[in-house]
Amino acid sequence: MNFQIEFTRAPIVAPAREVSKEIGAQVDFWGIVREREQGRAIAGLCYEAHEPMARAMLAKILNELSALHDCDEVYFIHRLDFVAVGEASVLVRARARHRQAALRLTEELLNRLKADVPIWKQHVAPR
């Protein structure tokens, strides 16, 4: 499985869908900042990461998941610094021959992201 991991401080833009004759399913998952966190209104979230550790952990997780779910390609991009309500903080793209592998890998990657990857968020209050 090929994968690519990126961090960016600019708005996330989906790459064009590459044409492949072997890919039957592509999942694009967008994680978006909502206007309330734990009941409080926010202006956005500020994300920080330990980038080398986060990359290493994501690579480890993706290697583990690739043994469980037969995906061909995964693209992961996470935004850092301030992300306003309504904007995306993360995009995961999983491409596979069959839909179940792409959907399951995406779900498990997101669960592991929250649990194990050193990326932190802080609420930014509205003015």
Added chain:
Amino acid sequence: MNFQIEFTRAPIVAPAREVSKEIGAQVDFWGIVREREQGRAIAGLCYEAHEPMARAMLAKILNELSALHDCDEVYFIHRLDFVAVGEASVLVRARARHRQAALRLTEELLNRLKADVPIWKQHVAPR
């Protein structure tokens, strides 16, 4: 839950991502024609639907799934007639407050689509 069901004879283009303060997760699922079906090389697939029945069945399925998975919006578009290898035959977009609802609804909708919706495909052999 709001939903929209479309059939098209033109290539599928993803609508722009609408900004909402309540949506925390968006799943875009692309189903793409692969170059082999049951081991045989194909040029593409030709899709036919009984459109009124397919719409009614999809609406019924979406109403059932909305009771199980707390999604806000679902957009479903399926292509008809010839779809070449590498092109998308279907796009499902599910938007929800939380990722699990969007992922699960997408997966179940795709399972039900294959099982219950009157859309048929025929292999088109290469020249």
